[in-house]
Amino acid sequence: MGFKVAVVGATGNVGREMLTTLAEREFPADDVVALASSRSIGKEVSFGEDDVLKVQGLDTFDFRGVDIVLSSPGAKVSAVFAPRATKAGAVVIDNTSCFRMEPDVPLVVPEVNPQAIAQCTKRGIIANPNCSTIQMVVALKPLHDLARIRRVVVATYQSVSGAGRASMDELFNQTRAIYVNDPIKPEHFTKQIAFNVIPHCDVFMDDGSTKEEWKMAVETRKILDPDIAVTATCVRVPVFIGHGEAINLEFEQPLGEEDARVALRRAPGVTVVDHRADEGYVTPAEAAGEDQVYVSRIRRDPTVAHGLALWVVADNLRKGAAVNAVQIAEILVRDHFGSRRTRTNVQPLRRTTL
Numbered sequence: 353m354g355f356k357v358a359v360v361g362a363t364g365n366v367g368r369e370m371l372t373t374l375a376e377r378e379f380p381a382d383d384v385v386a387l388a389s390s391r392s393i394g395k396e397v398s399f400g401e402d403d404v405l406k407v408q409g410l411d412t413f414d415f416r417g418v419d420i421v422l423s424s425p426g427a428k429v430s431a432v433f434a435p436r437a438t439k440a441g442a443v444v445i446d447n448t449s450c451f452r453m454e455p456d457v458p459l460v461v462p463e464v465n466p467q468a469i470a471q472c473t474k475r476g477i478i479a480n481p482n483c484s485t486i487q488m489v490v491a492l493k494p495l496h497d498l499a500r501i502r503r504v505v506v507a508t509y510q511s512v513s514g515a516g517r518a519s520m521d522e523l524f525n526q527t528r529a530i531y532v533n534d535p536i537k538p539e540h541f542t543k544q545i546a547f548n549v550i551p552h553c554d555v556f557m558d559d560g561s562t563k564e565e566w567k568m569a570v571e572t573r574k575i576l577d578p579d580i581a582v583t584a585t586c587v588r589v590p591v592f593i594g595h596g597e598a599i600n601l602e603f604e605q606p607l608g609e610e611d612a613r614v615a616l617r618r619a620p621g622v623t624v625v626d627h628r629a630d631e632g633y634v635t636p637a638e639a640a641g642e643d644q645v646y647v648s649r650i651r652r653d654p655t656v657a658h659g660l661a662l663w664v665v666a667d668n669l670r671k672g673a674a675v676n677a678v679q680i681a682e683i684l685v686r687d688h689f690g691s692r693r694t695r696t697n698v699q700p701l702r703r704t705t706l
């Protein structure tokens with residue numbers, strides 16, 4: 353017997369990718385339900401190669417009998433529906449920013465802090481971090497284990513898919529408009545995104561940083577180590593899928609380039625592509641559709657005592673959202689759902705796909 357899984361936000365960028373990931377990884381589900389707003393009731397979404405699911409409305413859905421909810425309908429919607437789902441007995445794995453910093457909600461990246469999943473018994477909610485944080489901490493973890501990271505300086509190059517479906521349409525429409533000499537009208541972005549970059553992701557905070565920049569700092573500390581200092585500049589770029597990050601690290605102890613490269617090569621979820629030659633690094637377009645976090649351009653940063661610089665790229669919809677959430681669900685059913693039902697097909701996570 354398998355599990356019953358509900359995907360909330362199933363018509364969105366992340367939700368559609370969650371359905372694809374569940375099917376690709378053969379998650380042990382008997383029943384998968386697609387939920388979205390009342391606007392989408394009756395629409396069809398793909399599940400795997402052959403199946404199609406009819407979308408149901410979240411507002412009136414009864415969560416009794418659902419084991420796991422994979423959720424990405426936006427923070428305000430999660431705040432309202434998640435307590436209803438957990439009350440009915442489901443565990444909610446939430447992709448929005450709603451619960452991430454609540455002390456009794458684990459914030460989990462399986463390659464970094466899988467042990468935190470056990471804390472989900474407190475609220476029945478597990479938070480999936482922000483896409484930019486996920487790919488960064490996957491790359492940082494093996495280096496932190498070796499030489500203790502003291503400070504991180506990161507600049508992101510974030511694709512428009514990170515801001516939802518409508519933002520991808522905006523890049524497409526603006527690009528087309530420029531070619532045919534039509535006027536440009538920013539709607540979801542604050543300025544023209546086609547053939548431009550915008551140093552503004554999410555809202556401004558009182559100290560002049562943006563909320564995306566704040567999230568990278570506080571989430572990294574919650575997942576990896578409360579003593580790490582992080583300063584981020586988050587920039588939206590005219591790329592459809594895949595985030596890039598230029599990262600400078602300052603360590604407590606010395607760490608050579610080659611030792612870092614070896615540790616990263618051994619780390620779960622990481623692929624190192626680092627040749628000092630044309631094409632010897634990975635770009636967002638190449639990472640789109642992939643589940644790994646790619647690390648390139650590993651080099652000494654001579655401006656601090658123990659410094660390294662890296663270039664880190666991942667698919668923000670897959671490892672940055674859907675794949676991370678499904679990995680959490682896999683650990684949940686493997687290690688924490690023993691008493692719910694008897695399952696025959698839950699396999700241990702493979703190191704290569706973690």
Ligand SMILES: NC(=O)c1ccc[n+]([C@@H]2O[C@H](COP(=O)([O-])OP(=O)(O)OC[C@H]3O[C@@H](n4cnc5c(N)ncnc54)[C@H](OP(=O)(O)O)[C@@H]3O)[C@@H](O)[C@H]2O)c1
Nearest residue numbers: 361363364365366388389392424425426448514516517673
């Ligand atoms: N994109 C990323 O890289 C990424 C990564 C990590 C986390 N996230 C987070 O995940 C969330 C969704 O992102 P996205 O990129 O998938 O956005 P999106 O493409 O705009 O999709 C939003 C989804 O939420 C649903 N929704 C909106 N209002 C709803 C309501 N009142 N009730 C039920 N469903 C509702 C939409 O359904 P309708 O089609 O019916 O409107 C749609 O399925 C955001 O909180 C985002 O911050 C995104």
